[in-house]
């Protein structure tokens with residue numbers, strides 16, 4: 001079965017919404033990939049798309065050096081949909097005219113649709129849309145006709161039906177264009193001839209076959225954290241190669257309450273995954289002793305993880321098991337971030353990175369989730385029988401509580417944040433908010449303050465609560481938790497966790513703050 005026979009190529013010109021185009025198409029059961037607009041023609045041909053989408057972008061096609069796609073896209077004989085900058089590029093490249101508009105359009109607008117185009121089939125004659133542009137198309141290339149207009153622009157949507165080229169000035173991929181998904185469905189199904197064969201079930205089958213073909217012999221190791229990504233990757237690989245998989249869970253001493261027991265329970269006893277827990281608490285805490293700098297903490301943890309995995313590979317070798325493969329839960333956003341059209345970005349914090357592992361240990365990578373977004377991984381997890389609690393688990397960073405204990409990481413301070421975190425988890429769940437929030441957790445600050453409890457003076461630690469709404473962790477807003485919930489959190493933590501006498505709520509969004517405090 002080739003679930004990749006219906007593929008759409010998205011060329012990225014730097015729009016903030018490019019990923020949304022991919023999500024919408026995938027929701028429609030159409031496999032697609034985002035590539036930088038600079039991708040060479042040979043690669044485009046090899047990808048063999050059923051259609052191409054040109055994304056929006058911040059540049060103006062009128063500016064010298066603004067991004068272009070290889071002209072081969074227009075010669076593939078497949079449909080093209082230009083969105084915003086993509087439309088302007090179509091017009092500019094094929095002989096039309098683009099100019100800065102007198103009236104820039106930002107925000108909601110409506111378009112009047114000329115009936116008859118496959119792009120608008122089944123849609124009403126007037127549509128609410130979302131605009132965000134300063135340039136506009138003033139003259140169409142030969143062969144093109146307008147198919148929708150706004151009060152201020154006659155070319156809100158255009159087509160060259162013979163060549164199957166389409167362009168829209170608005171953004172069908174954003175939720176503020178309520179029927180945008182129908183338009184994208186029309187493009188994918190009616191214009192490109194896709195039928196929506198991409199599903200998580202089909203994906204799982206194909207992935208399992210591919211893993212079998214890749215891991216023909218030898219063992220594969222997988223660092224299993226109990227998080228969604230590594231769990232789903234491990235389950236897929238286990239399906240493919242059974243007990244040639246060795247999962248390694250590291251108890252690094254900075255886990256949350258009961259985390260080790262839960263992971264062993266779910267993956268060992270429930271899924272019969274061959275799981276080894278390495279008790280490395282002393283090793284990690286020993287190395288972290290006295291360290292307060294966040295980057296240094298992260299680097300130590302990354303290094304110790306690698307050390308533990310190396311020792312495990314060595315131990316397997318002594319038992320005659322040659323580990324030749326490393327399973328990683330790399331997701332599609334991780335992949336696109338490294339190939340994006342946009343330039344390299346500054347290092348904000350070093351995410352503990354198991355990525356340092358393979359080269360050093362000469363293991364081939366098995367990354368069965370490389371094509372998926374987080375919500376797709378969650379659906380795949382359900383498909384593979386992972387319990388709902390595991391699938392909906394909020395992300396938990398590899399460096400664990402070490403980066404949620406600001407200042408020195410000691411057993412005593414870890415215990416404070418652990419106990420506060422249990423209360424946060426309980427109350428957030430009880431309020432029915434766990435799945436709505438990207439993350440909610442407690443942070444122990446290196447600050448003591450004066451309080452009065454039972455007529456006694458206290459001078460104890462401060463705990464901050466972080467609750468964040470986000471779709472991908474890249475940006476986020478602090479959650480407007482109900483006051484009653486905040487009150488309960490504060491009173492429970494202060495009453496139940498001896499050593500904390502003050503609770504504060506973090507009201508910073510990302511950016512400019514980050515989600516974790518270190």
Ligand SMILES: Nc1ncnc2c1ncn2[C@@H]1O[C@H](COP(=O)(O)OP(=O)(O)OP(=O)(O)O)[C@@H](O)[C@H]1O
Nearest residue numbers: 223224225227228229230249250329395396397398
């Ligand atoms: N305690 C641990 N033991 C073994 N491997 C770990 C541990 N913590 C993290 N890892 C490895 O680091 C990788 C990255 O961690 P990350 O938190 O990004 O992913 P995850 O834990 O699988 O999913 P989630 O993002 O939902 O927490 C994990 O996929 C896992 O391979």
Ligand SMILES: O=c1[nH]c(=O)c2[nH+]cn([C@@H]3O[C@H](COP(=O)(O)O)[C@@H](O)[C@H]3O)c2[nH]1
Nearest residue numbers: 350351352395396397398399473514515516
């Ligand atoms: O596996 C991980 N290793 C790390 O080193 C790491 N640091 C942050 N995070 C998680 O990533 C998301 C974004 O976090 P920040 O806004 O703090 O950068 C949030 O979801 C964080 O919990 C990590 N995950």
Ligand SMILES: NC(=O)CC[C@H](N)C(=O)O
Nearest residue numbers: 056057084085133134135
């Ligand atoms: N959102 C976009 O693609 C904008 C395209 C172009 N930069 C303009 O302002 O018109």
Ligand SMILES: [Mg+2]
Nearest residue numbers: 225227396397
């Ligand atoms: Mg994790």
